[in-house]
Amino acid sequence: MATMATTTLTSSLSSNPKSSFFEPKPTSFHGRPVISRITATKSTSQPTISMSLNPPPYDFQSFKFQPIKESIVSREMTRRYMTDMITYADTDVVIVGAGSAGLSCAYELSKNPSIHVAIIEQSVSPGGGAWLGGQLFSAMVVRKPAHLFLDELGVSYDEQEDYVVIKHAALFTSTIMSRLLARPNVKLFNAVAAEDLIVKGGRVVGVVTNWALVSMNHDTQSCMDPNVMEAKVVVSSCGHDGPFGATGVKRLKTIGMIDSVPGMKALDMNTAEDAIVRLTREIVPGMIVTGMEVAEIDGAPRMGPTFGAMMISGQKAAHLALKALGRNNAIDGTCGVGREEPELVLASAGTEEIVDA
Numbered sequence: 001m002a003t004m005a006t007t008t009l010t011s012s013l014s015s016n017p018k019s020s021f022f023e024p025k026p027t028s029f030h031g032r033p034v035i036s037r038i039t040a041t042k043s044t045s046q047p048t049i050s051m052s053l054n055p056p057p058y059d060f061q062s063f064k065f066q067p068i069k070e071s072i073v074s075r076e077m078t079r080r081y082m083t084d085m086i087t088y089a090d091t092d093v094v095i096v097g098a099g100s101a102g103l104s105c106a107y108e109l110s111k112n113p114s115i116h117v118a119i120i121e122q123s124v125s126p127g128g129g130a131w132l133g134g135q136l137f138s139a140m141v142v143r144k145p146a147h148l149f150l151d152e153l154g155v156s157y158d159e160q161e162d163y164v165v166i167k168h169a170a171l172f173t174s175t176i177m178s179r180l181l182a183r184p185n186v187k188l189f190n191a192v193a194a195e196d197l198i199v200k201g202g203r204v205v206g207v208v209t210n211w212a213l214v215s216m217n218h219d220t221q222s223c224m225d226p227n228v229m230e231a232k233v234v235v236s237s238c239g240h241d242g243p244f245g246a247t248g249v250k251r252l253k254t255i256g257m258i259d260s261v262p263g264m265k266a267l268d269m270n271t272a273e274d275a276i277v278r279l280t281r282e283i284v285p286g287m288i289v290t291g292m293e294v295a296e297i298d299g300a301p302r303m304g305p306t307f308g309a310m311m312i313s314g315q316k317a318a319h320l321a322l323k324a325l326g327r328n329n330a331i332d333g334t335c336g337v338g339r340e341e342p343e344l345v346l347a348s349a350g351t352e353e354i355v356d357a
Contacts, residue, residue: 088187090231092233093118093231094118094119094235095235096120096194096237098120099126099127099128099130099237099239099291100291100307101239101291101311101314102119102237103173103180104314105290105314107180107314110185112322115322116185117186118187118229119187119188121188121189122193123191127173130307131170131173132169132170138170139166140165140307141165141307142157142164142165142311143162143308144162144164146312147159154175156171189209191211192212193209194248195210196251199257202257203284205230205232206228206231209229210226232325233321233324234248235288235290236287236293237290237293240264240302241263241264241296245292246293248287248289249297252284261297262296262297263299264301265295265300266302269303269304271300272301272309274309275301276300279298280313280316282324286324290313290316
């Protein structure tokens, strides 16, 4: 886990209880502290930020791109994407839904370079609801001890006693995506919808896919048959109910593999987050549910704008997938014991390297 520098900022609180809400409270910041306007007006010595403005290695006045044929651009995009489709037509794990739970699951799985992970996301923009903290607010609240996952990712936060606050949810989402998608054993297929499951002998063995825009317009055009992606394990992280949400468990119900999908109960953060992590599981052979889809299938309370359960549920789903693949995992307590394959581990200062187990 990366070593994070900690700076403690303290200030005196007003004795007037009516104004205490507006006063800065003692907090610990991990990473570079962000000084608010209120703190700045009270501080006699402020840290300064030194920025080095190095000129770019080219001349803006006479800038010119290298020449290229338009057909080369088209071929590069098409060839590489089709190669990915061929590579991941039969893969180890398919994750349906690239929200905070799905991304956390994929990140955890991708630490093992021998496991190939395909992520299916119906939106052009992955991340689900994790781009904002809640409503149209930007801060993301994460209850402890899920902050340990943020430490591993190297995401800065404001530390409170029982929770932490990331200054903008997009900081978490962009960080985990940049680290995850750089890995060679992961492919994100965004703007792709999972229309159905592949089921053989009572076991889920893959997903049926189509371009998301086609899936949304089946009634407006002639028949457009789907594609398929086989997998040893399918992780469903479609989120709570909605146009595409909870589609995995709803499909299990319609084909008779589960009895009911009662939907989420009313909000109760303290009950909901623990329940989502606890109930993350292999719901039928070959298919694991994670994130808010767990609340849908179990009638658990909704959790509102807190995100720790999404991260830890995704991590748990990854280790359930490792168990299903016969690999060492945290569920059986076999992580780090007798590994035969190299794994990606987090080195100091947030860098990654492949080491032999």
